[in-house]
Amino acid sequence: MxxxxxxxxxxxxxxxxxxxxxxxxxxxxxxxxxxxxxxxxRQPYGTKKDAGHYVAESFGPGRGMSRIPRLSSGRAAFAPGTVKGRRAHPPKAEKVxxxxxxxxxxxxxxxxxxxxxxxxxxxxxxxxxxxxxxxxxxxxxxxxxxxxxxxxxxxxxxxxxxxxxxxxxxxxxxxxxxxxxxxxxxxxxxxxxxxxxxxxxxxxxxxxxxxxxxxxxxxxxxxxxxxxxxxxxxxxxxxxxxxxxxxxxxx
The missing domain is CATH 3.40.1370.10 (Ribosomal protein L4/L1)
Incomplete structure (x- = not known):
């Protein structure tokens, strides 16, 4: 009792x-x-899909520099290893x-x-x-x-x-x-x-x-x-x- x-x-x-x-x-x-x-x-979260995407493309071979995507000024962009580039594997909103x-x-x-x-x-x-x-x-x-x-x-x-x-x-x-x-x-x-x-x-x-x-x-x-x-x-x-x-x- x-x-x-x-x-x-x-x-x-x-x-x-x-x-x-x-x-x-x-x-x-x-x-x-x-x-x-x-x-x-938990609330699903993720980065914007085009975050870090710049209008950048590689200059190609023959310039003595890496083929990483670059802006017209020659500065590397877009790639995960560059300043302000995209994340390689960002959090995705569709994750369950x-x-x-x-x-x-x-x-x-x-x-x-x-x-x-x-x-x-x-x-x-x-x-x-x-x-x-x-x-x-x-x-x-x-x-x-x-x-x-x-x-x-x-x-x-x-x-x-x-x-x-x-x-x-x-x-x-x-x-x-x-x-x-x-x-x-x-x-x-x-x-x-x-x-x-x-x-x-x-x-x-x-x-x-x-x-x-x-x-x-x-x-x-x-x-x-x-x-x-x-x-x-x-x-x-x-x-x-x-x-x-x-x-x-x-x-």
Whole structure:
């Protein structure tokens, strides 16, 4: 039996976890599913087909110089080895990024990642900081909270505030070109809040560092195992837990 907390962090009842939370831990399948999911979100990109194409042609033999394409001034152009010449093998827009995964493998990966969220050892190995006993289940009233302050108060009373602080302190400037492209900062993933209806709670908790709010119907492997690493610290509402039991049923 598992404890259910009220908004004051007190145990109000005990419930039994759905059978899907006893699924075997399969880190290989989880990582595979995340790779496929991320690949399918990639946007095709490629260079313009005539990029680097100049009106240049070789002068031919008999001049004591290489037959590389040249402009009328004699400057080499067009060839991959020349200044401002074309790329030899540029990225092509028609490249297929889409990848497939067997339905049963994807389902097992999701259930395995779901089960990992209630395993304290796996969650701590992922780096999360918390004082609560897993799994963390909160009464339905949590879904009616509309203020960030209210959500944060509940999180503190349950014993999960340490992980929010970890994410806040872990925010740093991204390495590489991404910082020039609208994604300057990287923030560690923190608490995942699973609810039956995410609209209200998302407004209240969505601005907390590293926190994601998701409905039961939208749960995927990337939410449960960011980067392919299972064991994300997760808070479930009682409604969401019941919906998960109905949706996934026996393993």
């Amino acid at each position: 598992t404890k259910v907390y009220d908004l004051n962090g007190k145990n109000v009842q005990d419930v039994e976890l759905p059978p899907c939370f006893t699924t075997e831990y399969r880190p290989d399948l989880i990582a595979k599913a995340v790779v496929v999911s991320r690949a399918n979100r 990024w889409h990848r497939k995964l067997n339905r049963k493998e994807m389902r097992l990966a999701k259930l395995s990642a779901l089960a990992a969220t209630v395993d304290e050892e796996i969650v701590r190995q992922r780096g999360h900081v918390f004082d609560a006993e897993l799994p963390v289940i909160v009464e339905e009233a949590f879904e009616n909270l509309t203020k960030t302050k209210e959500v944060l108060t509940v999180i503190e009373k349950i014993g999960l505030a340490g992980d929010i602080e970890r994410a806040k302190n872990g925010k740093h400037v991204r390495a590489g070109r991404g910082k020039m492209r609208g994604r300057k900062y990287k923030v560690p993933k923190s608490l995942l809040i699973v609810v039956s209806d995410p609209e209200r709670v998302r407004r209240a908790a969505g601005n907390l560092p590293g926190v994601d709010v998701v409905g039961v119907d939208d749960i995927n492997v990337e939410y449960l195992a960011p980067g392919g690493h299972a064991g994300r610290l997760t808070l479930y509402t009682l409604n969401a837990l019941q919906m998960i039991g109905e949706k996934y049923g026996p393993v």
